[in-house]
Amino acid sequence: MLVIWISKFYITTPIYYVNDKPHLGHANTNIIADILARWHRLKGDNVFFLTGSDEHGEKIERAASKAGKTTKEFVDEEVNKFKIAWKKLNISYDYFIRTSDANHEFAVKEFIKKLNENNDIYKSKYRGWYCIYDESFWTDLELKNSKCPECGREVEILEEDAYFFKLSKYQDRLLDFYNQKKDFIIPEYRAREMINRIDKGLKDISITRSAIKWAIQFPLDSNQYIYVWIDALVNYISALNWPEKEKFDLFWPPDVQVIGKDINWFHSVIWPCLLFSAKIELPRKILVHGWWTVNNEKMSKSKGNAIDPIEITDKYSADILRYFLIREKPLDEDGDFSEEKLISRINGELVSDLGNLIYRVLSLAEKIQSAENIKFEGIPELNDKLDINKIDNAIENLNLNLGLSIIWQFIRDSNKYINEKKVWELEGKDLSNALYNLLESCRIISILIYPFMPETADKIAQQLNTKIDFNECRFSEKQFMGKIKKGDYLFKKIDKK
Numbered sequence: 094m095l096v097i098w099i100s101k102f103y104i105t106t107p108i109y110y111v112n113d114k115p116h117l118g119h120a121n122t123n124i125i126a127d128i129l130a131r132w133h134r135l136k137g138d139n140v141f142f143l144t145g146s147d148e149h150g151e152k153i154e155r156a157a158s159k160a161g162k163t164t165k166e167f168v169d170e171e172v173n174k175f176k177i178a179w180k181k182l183n184i185s186y187d188y189f190i191r192t193s194d195a196n197h198e199f200a201v202k203e204f205i206k207k208l209n210e211n212n213d214i215y216k217s218k219y220r221g222w223y224c225i226y227d228e229s230f231w232t233d234l235e236l237k238n239s240k241c242p243e244c245g246r247e248v249e250i251l252e253e254d255a256y257f258f259k260l261s262k263y264q265d266r267l268l269d270f271y272n273q274k275k276d277f278i279i280p281e282y283r284a285r286e287m288i289n290r291i292d293k294g295l296k297d298i299s300i301t302r303s304a305i306k307w308a309i310q311f312p313l314d315s316n317q318y319i320y321v322w323i324d325a326l327v328n329y330i331s332a333l334n335w336p337e338k339e340k341f342d343l344f345w346p347p348d349v350q351v352i353g354k355d356i357n358w359f360h361s362v363i364w365p366c367l368l369f370s371a372k373i374e375l376p377r378k379i380l381v382h383g384w385w386t387v388n389n390e391k392m393s394k395s396k397g398n399a400i401d402p403i404e405i406t407d408k409y410s411a412d413i414l415r416y417f418l419i420r421e422k423p424l425d426e427d428g429d430f431s432e433e434k435l436i437s438r439i440n441g442e443l444v445s446d447l448g449n450l451i452y453r454v455l456s457l458a459e460k461i462q463s464a465e466n467i468k469f470e471g472i473p474e475l476n477d478k479l480d481i482n483k484i485d486n487a488i489e490n491l492n493l494n495l496g497l498s499i500i501w502q503f504i505r506d507s508n509k510y511i512n513e514k515k516v517w518e519l520e521g522k523d524l525s526n527a528l529y530n531l532l533e534s535c536r537i538i539s540i541l542i543y544p545f546m547p548e549t550a551d552k553i554a555q556q557l558n559t560k561i562d563f564n565e566c567r568f569s570e571k572q573f574m575g576k577i578k579k580g581d582y583l584f585k586k587i588d589k590k
C-alpha cells in the first residue's frame with residue numbers, strides 16, 4: 094500500500110473582542126496568519142487556520158447595554174463585522190470560533206475540571222488592581238504611574254472571593270521549557286522579556302469573577318464565572334472539538350500561534366502553564382508581531398484614529414493592503430501607517446516593478462505568439478537569479494518581510510533582463526530564448542506571490558493561462574504558444590496627495 098505523508102499545519106490568530114470594529118491592527122494579525130496558511134497549502138500541507146471572536150466579559154456587556162441590545166443580540170450582530178472584513182481581505186480561515194458557541198463553553202468547563210483534577214485550583218480572596226478595558230489584573234509593581242501599564246487607563250481595586258490557578262507551581266518547568274526550545278517565542282527578545290518578568294516570581298492568578306454575568310459559569314461553584322482570558326485561551330483547543338479526539342489528534346499542537354506583543358504574557362506564560370496542568374502538549378511556536386501606529390500614536394476606538402481596513406481595501410485593493418503591511422516593516426517591529434507610504438509602495442514597486450514586468454512580457458509574447466516559426470523555448474538563464482529554498486526558508490522561519498523582498502529582487506532581475514537584452518530588438522532564436530525565460534519567470538512569480546497577493550497572482554496566471562501549482566514552481570518545459578492573453582495593467586499609478 095502506498096502511504097503518502099502529508100504534514101499538518103495548524104495556525105491560529107487571537108480571537109478578537111467584538112465590541113470594537115476590525116481595524117488595521119487586527120487586519121495585520123490575520124493577514125500574517127493567512128499568508129502562512131496559504132504558503133503551507135501551496136506546499137501541500139493539511140492546513141487548519143483558525144480565527145474567531147472573543148465575546149464574553151464586562152466590556153462587551155457594557156457595550157451591548159450602551160447600544161440598547163441584549164448581549165447575545167449585540168454579539169451576533171457585531172461578529173459579522175469581522176466576518177465581512179476577513180472576506181474582503183481574502184482571509185482563508187478554515188474555522189471561525191465564537192466563545193459563545195455551545196461546544197466552546199463545554200470545552201472550557203471540561204478544561205477547568207482537568208486543572209482541578211491536577212489540584213491546581215483553590216479558593217481564596219482576590220484583591221488587586223483591575224483594568225476593565227484590558228480585563229487584566231495588575232500588581233502595584235506593574236502599574237505605570239498608578240494606571241494600567243497596557244492602555245494607560247484608570248484601574249480600580251477589586252476584592253472578592255475567587256478561585257485561583259497555581260501558576261507559581263509551573264515557574265521552573267516553564268523556564269526549563271524555554272531553555273530547551275529556544276525558538277518557542279519568535280523573535281527571541283520577546284522570550285527574554287518574559288523571562289525577566291518570570292524571574293521576579295510567578296504569582297498564582299485568579300481565574301474566576303463573581304460580578305460578571307456575561308461569562309461561562311465556573312463548573313466548581315455556581316456563584317462564580319470564568320475570567321474571560323482563561324475562557325478565550327481555551328478556544329485554541331475547543332475549535333478542534335477537544336476533549337473529543339478525532340480532529341484534535343489530527344491538528345494539535347498549533348504549529349504557529351500569531352499574536353501581537355501586547356498579549357504575549359497570556360500566550361507565552363499563562364497559556365503554557367495551563368497546558369502543563371491539563372497535560373496537553375504545548376504549541377510549537379508563538380509568533381509575536383509589533384504594532385501599527387498612526388502619527389506615532391496607538392490606534393484606538395476612543396482616540397477615533399483607527400484605520401479601517403475595509404476603507405483602504407475599497408480605495409486601493411486587498412492585495413495592495415496585504416502587500417504594504419508585510420513589505421513596509423519586519424514583522425516584529427512597530428511601524429507607522431500612512432497613505433503616503435502606501436502610495437509610494439504602489440507607484441514604486443507594484444506599478445514599476447511587478448505591473449510593468451507582466452505588461453511588458455505579455456505584450457511582447459502576445460505579439461509574436463501567432464508568428465509561425467517562433468517557439469518559447471531556450472536555456473533558463475534567469476534561473477540563477479531565483480533561489481526558491483531561500484524564499485521557503487525565510488517563510489518557514491516566519492520572516493515574511495524577507496521572503497517578500499527576495500521575491501521582489503527576482504521581479505527586478507527579470508525587468509533588468511528585458512532591458513539588458515533589449516528583448517524588443519531581438520529576433521528568431523534569441524527572441525524565443527528571452528521570452529521563454531521571461532514567461533517562465535512571470536509564471537513562477539505568480540506562484541510565489543500567491544500567498545501574499547492572491548488576487549494578483551490569479552490574474553497573472555489567467556493571462557498566462559497557467560495554474561498556481563507549487564510543484565511547478567521552477568523553470569520547466571512550459572509552452573505558451575497560442576494561449577497568452579494580456580490583460581490590463583495590474584496596478585495603476587496613484588497621484589501623490
Ligand code: MSP
Pocket residue numbers: 106107108109110117118119121122147325326328351352353354355356383384385386391392
Ligand atoms: N481578545 C483578546 C485576544 C484573546 S486570544 C485568546 C484580544 N483581542 S483584541 O481584539 O484586542 O486584539 C487582538 C489582536 O489584535 C492582538 O494580537 C493585538 O496585538 C492586535 N492588535 C490590536 N491593535 C493593534 C495594532 N495597532 N497594531 C497591530 N496589532 C494590534 O487581545
